Amino acid sequence: MRAAAVALAAGVLLGACGGSSAAQPAGSTKVTMTEFKFDPSTVSVSAGKAVFFLVNSGTTGHDMSIRDSSGATIAHSDLVSAGDSFVFTVDSITAGTYMFFCSQPGHEASGMKGTLTVS
Numbered sequence: 001m002r003a004a005a006v007a008l009a010a011g012v013l014l015g016a017c018g019g020s021s022a023a024q025p026a027g028s029t030k031v032t033m034t035e036f037k038f039d040p041s042t043v044s045v046s047a048g049k050a051v052f053f054l055v056n057s058g059t060t061g062h063d064m065s066i067r068d069s070s071g072a073t074i075a076h077s078d079l080v081s082a083g084d085s086f087v088f089t090v091d092s093i094t095a096g097t098y099m100f101f102c103s104q105p106g107h108e109a110s111g112m113k114g115t116l117t118v119s
Helices: 001-016
Strands: 030-034 037-041 042-045 048-058 066-067 071-074 085-092 096-101 113-118
Touching: 030 042, 071 085
Parallel strands: 030 048, 042 113
Antiparallel strands: 030 037, 048 085, 066 071, 066 096, 096 113
């Protein structure tokens, strides 16, 4: 009986980790990714810690990278599989205008990019 309870508890804990069933965290900005666009394509967040809830509604893997005005990539999410979601946290971002894009080959060139305004 005790072994069954431990196995059930372990299953509940494992089931709560990541995956497409993850709920959007409070205060995060939801960004949906498909071929080949972000929705919304214009995002505004406050300076400091920024949390994005990435939802891949497409049929291939996508990610979100953030590039500053000098062209340097300052943050990059994990690859999000089709049908999955991911919480992407940027611990410290300063005020300014940035570009976000999918770094997978050919995706940015196909229009998968947007503007991030940090105030």
